[in-house]
Amino acid sequence: MVRIGAFLVGLFFAGWLLISFLFGAVAYVSDPPQPTVEHEFHKAPKHVSFSFDGPFGRYDRQQLQRGFQVFKEVCSACHSLKFVAFRDLEALGYNEAEVKAIAKQWAIKTPDVDPKTGEMSTRDPVPADHFPKPFANNVAAAAANNNAIPPDLSLMTKARHHGSAYVYSLITGYQPQPAELLREFPDAKTPEGLHYNPYFANLNLAMAPPLTAEGQVSYGDGTKPTVDQMAKDVAAFLTWTAEPKLENRRRAGLATIVFLLIATGLAYMAYQNIWADKKKAA
Amino acid sequence: MRRRDFINIAAVSFAGMGAVAVVVPLIDQMNPSADVLALASTEVDLSAIQPGQAIKTTFRSQPLFVRHLTPKEIAEADKVDVATLRDPQTLEERTVDGKKQWLITMGVCTHLGCVPLGAGEGENRGEYGGYFCPCHGSSYDTAARIRKGPAPKNLEVPEFKFTSDTAILVG
Amino acid sequence: MSFPWAEHYTPKHPVMQWMDEKLPLPRLVYNAVGAGYPVPRNLNYFWNFGVLAGLALVIQIVTGVIMAMHYGANDLVAFATVEQTMRDVNSGWLMRYAHANGASFFFIVVYLHIFRGLFYGSYKAPREMVWLLGLVIFLLMMATAFMGYVLPWGQMSYWGAKVITGLFGAIPVVGEPIQTWLLGGFAPGNASLNRFFSLHFLLPFVIAGVIILHIWALHIPGSNNPTGVEVKGPQDTVPFHPYYTAKDGFGAGVFLIIFSIMLFYAPNYLGHPDNYIEANPLSTPAHIVPEWYFWPFYAILRAFTVDFFFVPAKLLGVLAMFASILLLFFLPWLDNSPVRSGNYRPTFKKFFWILVIDVLILGYCGGAPAEEPYVMISQVAAAYYFAHFLIVLPLIARFEKPLPLPGSITESVLNRHNIKGEEDALPGMGADPQPSNAG
Numbered sequence: 001m002v003r004i005g006a007f008l009v010g011l012f013f014a015g016w017l018l019i020s021f022l023f024g025a026v027a028y029v030s031d032p033p034q035p036t037v038e039h040e041f042h043k044a045p046k047h048v049s050f051s052f053d054g055p056f057g058r059y060d061r062q063q064l065q066r067g068f069q070v071f072k073e074v075c076s077a078c079h080s081l082k083f084v085a086f087r088d089l090e091a092l093g094y095n096e097a098e099v100k101a102i103a104k105q106w107a108i109k110t111p112d113v114d115p116k117t118g119e120m121s122t123r124d125p126v127p128a129d130h131f132p133k134p135f136a137n138n139v140a141a142a143a144a145n146n147n148a149i150p151p152d153l154s155l156m157t158k159a160r161h162h163g164s165a166y167v168y169s170l171i172t173g174y175q176p177q178p179a180e181l182l183r184e185f186p187d188a189k190t191p192e193g194l195h196y197n198p199y200f201a202n203l204n205l206a207m208a209p210p211l212t213a214e215g216q217v218s219y220g221d222g223t224k225p226t227v228d229q230m231a232k233d234v235a236a237f238l239t240w241t242a243e244p245k246l247e248n249r250r251r252a253g254l255a256t257i258v259f260l261l262i263a264t265g266l267a268y269m270a271y272q273n274i275w276a277d278k279k280k281a282a
Numbered sequence: 283m284r285r286r287d288f289i290n291i292a293a294v295s296f297a298g299m300g301a302v303a304v305v306v307p308l309i310d311q312m313n314p315s316a317d318v319l320a321l322a323s324t325e326v327d328l329s330a331i332q333p334g335q336a337i338k339t340t341f342r343s344q345p346l347f348v349r350h351l352t353p354k355e356i357a358e359a360d361k362v363d364v365a366t367l368r369d370p371q372t373l374e375e376r377t378v379d380g381k382k383q384w385l386i387t388m389g390v391c392t393h394l395g396c397v398p399l400g401a402g403e404g405e406n407r408g409e410y411g412g413y414f415c416p417c418h419g420s421s422y423d424t425a426a427r428i429r430k431g432p433a434p435k436n437l438e439v440p441e442f443k444f445t446s447d448t449a450i451l452v453g
Numbered sequence: 454m455s456f457p458w459a460e461h462y463t464p465k466h467p468v469m470q471w472m473d474e475k476l477p478l479p480r481l482v483y484n485a486v487g488a489g490y491p492v493p494r495n496l497n498y499f500w501n502f503g504v505l506a507g508l509a510l511v512i513q514i515v516t517g518v519i520m521a522m523h524y525g526a527n528d529l530v531a532f533a534t535v536e537q538t539m540r541d542v543n544s545g546w547l548m549r550y551a552h553a554n555g556a557s558f559f560f561i562v563v564y565l566h567i568f569r570g571l572f573y574g575s576y577k578a579p580r581e582m583v584w585l586l587g588l589v590i591f592l593l594m595m596a597t598a599f600m601g602y603v604l605p606w607g608q609m610s611y612w613g614a615k616v617i618t619g620l621f622g623a624i625p626v627v628g629e630p631i632q633t634w635l636l637g638g639f640a641p642g643n644a645s646l647n648r649f650f651s652l653h654f655l656l657p658f659v660i661a662g663v664i665i666l667h668i669w670a671l672h673i674p675g676s677n678n679p680t681g682v683e684v685k686g687p688q689d690t691v692p693f694h695p696y697y698t699a700k701d702g703f704g705a706g707v708f709l710i711i712f713s714i715m716l717f718y719a720p721n722y723l724g725h726p727d728n729y730i731e732a733n734p735l736s737t738p739a740h741i742v743p744e745w746y747f748w749p750f751y752a753i754l755r756a757f758t759v760d761f762f763f764v765p766a767k768l769l770g771v772l773a774m775f776a777s778i779l780l781l782f783f784l785p786w787l788d789n790s791p792v793r794s795g796n797y798r799p800t801f802k803k804f805f806w807i808l809v810i811d812v813l814i815l816g817y818c819g820g821a822p823a824e825e826p827y828v829m830i831s832q833v834a835a836a837y838y839f840a841h842f843l844i845v846l847p848l849i850a851r852f853e854k855p856l857p858l859p860g861s862i863t864e865s866v867l868n869r870h871n872i873k874g875e876e877d878a879l880p881g882m883g884a885d886p887q888p889s890n891a892g
Contacts, residue, residue, distance in 0.1 A: 006843040028826070033824065250717060271699040278696070311544050312522070315545070
């Protein structure tokens, strides 16, 4: 009885799926899906190498400091970094006094209650504070940016596939719309106020090219601030903001795995030992 | 001991070592996190505190009493014979050299952790003119030393330093 | 319970004797997973995955209880508290990554455990109850994993909650009120997050309880084995301890090495980048997918694209998805071949491997975007999935001519040794008379 019922249910599901397949296949042949402009022109991030690539890679502190400088002088005007605190910058190699100075001189102030009047006011950030947001809320951010809200950058490199390379590619990837694209998809012309960038998911991005000229930021360590270098540095910095414990994690991993290899080797030998007499009896 | 026993014992003890090593982060995660530790120091502006007044602020999420002693209160504190105290300390030992009028203590009764009265305007300062804990009746004098009641110790003086004449950094 | 030749618990130390009189817990452990439980001597490495699943559950409960110490179940702060755990809590990143990857590894070992049962006929009499309880555990795991994925309140969390509760919305008439009831609102929100957190904390302990029943039910007939031939006498078994505790110890080591490689060197590989974007009710991710362990079922859900007369395709998809799991509850009665092990069932064996490939294809399609050709492929694959369990297995059981079975477990072990002549060559491998089963 169970088997007859099952047979009927199975016949129904399998049969209807195959019929659905036929519908789909007919439609696929008679009316093949049209390629979309994103499908044709979106590009995977460029290949770029960083000091933290690979299982033993580490952050380059100098590079992180340069990237932080680019963030401070360029990105921070519009983008927040709300999960990172000034105190975290000590991991970049700044000492306590430097972090304190960075916080105090930060262009955006931390909102707080005025201790005398009780009204909303702002004060200088202290190391314990997270980076203050450039806009009070999403409405303000949208109003100031042509209706596009600049996303928070704390986790950006983990929120995109191949995030570090993605940030680098996006910043260096602005270009005129290819003539070929307009020929194939005449409707896909980049709208007014947006910018064509093949590394962006839907190809047109509200953010204007942020790094446009060599020397836009002047580095203190003698590195030549080419657009490419600045993009790479800020991508490295944003990798650190997204995964500040990367080095701890890899170090702990190495110790754990070495220990486990030894322990498992011993466990294997013990296992063989214990079974040895069963072998002989067999 | 046979070699095979040795290997079995080694394998089990290695596994035990691993288990102990794993317990370390499991325990450590309950310690204060980095954001809590970052708030572990407090700056206090003293300029607005008049002699005889005290303010209550917070240090490490606990009340901190900052009191500007009057010369009379200082004299009362100095008058006491230290040897008779339960927790013998002089006012000098409890304040910074040359800034004897600034009494900085935790607002945590050393008995069971209640907040003593006396820092707020008009609060009961107890019979020794310092602080009075209403929970179990401990009385502290003008140097915040325990004088009467169940508390075993004087109110704790946290680590602090003057960053200017009118500001201190606690912690 | 157990076999008459099982070793008996005889405490020597007076304290243990006293304990045995008052609360015979050591005796229970001795009989459950100690020397008092005789186990077939020929289990291969596929029998490690039960213990490994238990280990995975322990990892999840320990790291999960710790995560809960730092988590705020409130839609305004949930995402931020998870980030705070990752950044500021001592070893918080380790707990979070261990918990997230631990879920994946729990499913990996459970899937291997299930497929081992499917191949060796462990679901057949007299072990039907073991199989049914195992399926209950599997359903509880799926519910727990789904609710856990909502807690970080990222984009995939939010939209996953919306889509999965939307499945119930497909039920005619009462569907929408049920969805609203599940969510405690018209869309996922603070109420949903709090109840999911509460249940996510509760269910693992329910799972632990059902595991006890699962093991209890297993101990009544005893473990199955690669030949599928029942134990005939003491020569066929070895005590669980030390023989299988040693083997499971080694298995746990291998499991932990692979787990550590993922956890420490590719902790986000199995996750989705969109879940590092805070939940935004106004913007749907371009490509919503559940976690990988749900992909085969998600592919079945999406495979129904054509209405069946008055039944909408959406409802069909939901019914089929639930049916794809529920049909496993009938498996002991669908496949009524008296032979258990796939090793002695040539036709079954071929179809078994087709099923494995089929499920892998379904999984791949479930993770791919909902566009052609993936939908068409998943339609064919889903059709086979249903046909396999509901049509093919009963037919094979009826018409297949099984290979001759060995007279006993010991006979099969001896034969293997005589054939391969490795009695002295590879001590210890006697536990695995058929390591080639995998291929």
